Amino acid sequence: MRDWLYIVDPTEPSPDGQRLTKDRVLKQAETEPRQRWWLSRPRHMVPGDRIWIYFATPVKEVAAVAEVEGPPYGVAGDTKFPFRFPALLNFPATRALHQNPVPLATLSNRHAQGVTFVKANDIGLLLSHAGL
Template sequence: MADWIYILNPNKDTLDGDPPDKDTIRRLAEEEPELELWLSRRNRMQPGDRLWFLFTHPEPAVAAVAHVDEEPWHEPDVSYLVAVTLLTEATKALYGDPVAPDQLGLGQVRTVQKVKPEALPVLLDRAGL
């Protein structure tokens, strides 16, 4: 199993027309946890991997987590898609106590990337996993 950071910029991205901010993701985790997310490249995600959501605004923070449901697939209009399911209780825990990028040793994150092994304990602890 691998852990990935996925960047959501509420000023640029949308989820079914809604801004992908922490409030929207928390609501979706409770009401509609299954999502299909855009990827610029396939990556090597596998079912069971975790996807940690780094929100860029207003303050950068990891405040949600999901399981990858299936391998990314090619979609001609958007490059790749990946199906994930938000983890409701873990997302609620992170929403209440998000993790700042400096606590994870992240420099500037521009794309989906793997979580550094030394950062994983902080994420798991905050998410209650």
Template sequence: MADWIYILNPNKDTLDGEPSDKETMLRLAEEEPALELWLSRRNRMKTGDRLWFFFTHPESAVAAVAEVDEEPWDDPEDPDVPYLVGATLLTAATRALYRVPVSRDELGLGQVRSVQTVKPQALPVLLKRAGL
């Protein structure tokens, strides 16, 4: 199993037309936890991997987590979207992270990219904060 940071900028990104902020993510975790997310690269994601959602604004922090349901796939119907990945938000863990997010400093994040692996030293903090 691998752990990935998935970057969301609430000022630019949307989730089915809704703002990609931590409030929307918490509501989705409680009401509609299944997601299809855009990826610029296939990466090496596998079923069972975790996606930790890092929100860039207003507070730079991880405040939600999901489990990958299936490996990324091509979207031949939309040439602007290279890959999609199916994931399900983990409701209890997302609630815990919503209450006490993991800050950028705690993650040791340098340059922010759309998707990157979690640094080994950050994983224990994420797991503990999420109650996993």
């Protein structure tokens, strides 16, 4: 299993046209936990991997977590984000992170861009905040 830092910009619309704020993702975790996430290029994600969702502007904090349910696959018609993957938001862990987010400044990778691996020395902090 791998842990990924998945970056979302709440000021920009997602491929479905909606903005992904911390509050919206928390609500999705409760009511529609199975989501399709997007990528600009393929990653070697496999079922069981975790994505730690980092909300960039303006909050700069990790405030949600999901488990990858399937590998990335290509989609037609989206040149900016031509790949998708299914993941299940963990409601209890996302609620815990929403209440006690992990500020980017406390992570080893303080200049996260794109989708990248979580550094090994940061996993304990994320798990602790998520109650996992």
